[in-house]
Amino acid sequence: MTIGIIGAGHIGGTAARLFEKAGHEVALSNSRGPASLRSLAAEIGPRAHAMRVEDAARFGSIVLLAVPWRTPEALPAPELVAGKIAIDAMNPYGPGGEVLDLGATTSSEEVRKRLPGARLVKAFNTIYYQHLATLGNTGLPIEDRYAIFLAGDDAEAKQAVAGLIEEVGFAPVSTGSLVEGGRRQQPGSPIYNHPMTAREAQRILAAWPRAAAG
Numbered sequence: 001m002t003i004g005i006i007g008a009g010h011i012g013g014t015a016a017r018l019f020e021k022a023g024h025e026v027a028l029s030n031s032r033g034p035a036s037l038r039s040l041a042a043e044i045g046p047r048a049h050a051m052r053v054e055d056a057a058r059f060g061s062i063v064l065l066a067v068p069w070r071t072p073e074a075l076p077a078p079e080l081v082a083g084k085i086a087i088d089a090m091n092p093y094g095p096g097g098e099v100l101d102l103g104a105t106t107s108s109e110e111v112r113k114r115l116p117g118a119r120l121v122k123a124f125n126t127i128y129y130q131h132l133a134t135l136g137n138t139g140l141p142i143e144d145r146y147a148i149f150l151a152g153d154d155a156e157a158k159q160a161v162a163g164l165i166e167e168v169g170f171a172p173v174s175t176g177s178l179v180e181g182g183r184r185q186q187p188g189s190p191i192y193n194h195p196m197t198a199r200e201a202q203r204i205l206a207a208w209p210r211a212a213a214g
Contacts, residue, residue, distance in 0.1 A: 001024045001025070001061060001062065001164075002024070002025045002026075002027070002059055002060050002061050002062075003016075003019050003024050003025070003026045003027070003060050003061070003062050003063070003064060003164075004026075004027045004029070004051075004056035004057050004058070004059045004060025004062070004063040004064070005026055005027060005028050005029065005056060005060075005063075005064045005066060006029055006030075006053055006056060006057065006063060006064065006065050006066060006067055006074070006075065006076060007029075007030060007064075007065070007066035007067035007068075007074065008028045008029065008030045008037055008040065008066075009030075009066065009067075010129035011066045011089050011124060011125075011129050011132065012028070012030075012064060012066035012067075012089075013028070013040060014129045014132045014133045015064055015066070015089070015124060015132065015168075016028055016044055016048060017044050017133070018132070018133075018136065018168040018169075019164070019168065020044050020045045020047045020048045021045070021168075022164075022167040022168055023047070024047065025047045025049070025059075026044070026047060026048050026049070027048075027049045027050075027051045027055065027056035027059040027060060028040060028041055028044075028048060028049065028050050028051065028056065029050075029051050029052060029053040029055070029056035029057075030053070030067075031053070031067075031074055033052065034050035034051050034052060035050075036050075037050035038050045053074070053076050054076060054077070054080060056076075057076035057077075057080035057081055057084075058080055060084065061084065061085070062084065062085045062086075062087065062160065062161070062164070063076070063081050063084055063085070063086045063087070063118075064086075064087045064089060064124070065086055065087060065088050065089060065090055065111070066089045066090065066124075067090065068090070068093065069090035069091055069092050069093065069100075069107050069110075069111075070092070070093065070094060070095065070100070072114050075114060075115065076115075078114070078115050078116060078117055078118070079117070081115055081117065081118040082117030082118065083117060083118075083119070084118060084119065085118075085119045085121060085154075085157045085160055085161065086111075086115060086118035086119065086120050086121070087121050087122075087123050087124060087161055088107075088108050088111050088120055088121065088122045088123070088125065089123065089124035089125045090107060090111065090125060091107060091125050091186070091187055092107040092110075092186075092187075093187070099186075099187045099188065106178075106179060106182045106183050106186065107182070107186070108120060108122045108151070108178050108179075108182040109178065109179060109182065112178065119152075119154045119156075119157040120152060120153075120154075120157075120178060121150055121151070121152035121154070121157050121158055121161045121178075122149075122150060122151040122152060122175075122178060122181065122182045122185055123148060123149065123150035123151075123161050123165070123172075124148060125185060126148070126149050126185050126189075126191055126192045126193060127146075127148055127193070127195075128193055128195075131146070131195050132148075135169075135170070135195060136168050136169025136170050137169045138166075138167075138168075138169040140169075142166070142171045142198055143171065143197065143198045143199045144197055144198070144199065145169065145170050145171040145197065145198055146170055146171065146195055146196065146197060146198075147170065147171050147172075147173040147191075147196055147197065147198045147200075147201040148165045148170040148171070148172060148173070149173050149174070149175050149181075149184075149185050149191060149201070150162060150165070150172055150173070150174055150175070150181075151174065151175045151176055151177060151178055151180075151181025151182045151184070151185060152177070152178050152181070153177050153178050158174065162174075171197070171198035171201075173198055173201045173202065173205070175191070175205065184205075184208065190204055190208075191204060191205075
């Protein structure tokens, strides 16, 4: 699989390491250009490449969006991800680290407006990057692995992302649709940045009042 990574910070860089180790070709990109990423790509391994944002978006059959949500100009042009699976790993934080009030909408709904042709899946946004780097274990049964939550409306796209999550040693746990499930994954929710096994996660979700999820 080819995976384009837009934003090579804590989450993007960590995910790149995991995906490359799992055997996938990854393209790292950021706003500063490929020269700033060549040493990181070399460190990650032979299947990691430094590219411009536009080229990474073209390269990937799956594109991971891991730039600050508040900087939509850092995203690739919509036509470059049209028809592709796009993983939204972003959260609506402001420049001072505050959670932005989006009113009745959610951050992923806004991303869908920005990239209307993408097959959007919300994932990798609720886990701290150091936990992403260290808590994966492919030797455990799925229910005993730490959970990575995902939400979306495209069943095939969600299944592809779930497969990636399993490959890097975690358990994919669906929170539902992009709207309802995305709301469950927002900062401050009971599952946001709280490491838990898939078994624990399913128990929390099963007890979650639907009204609280939107």
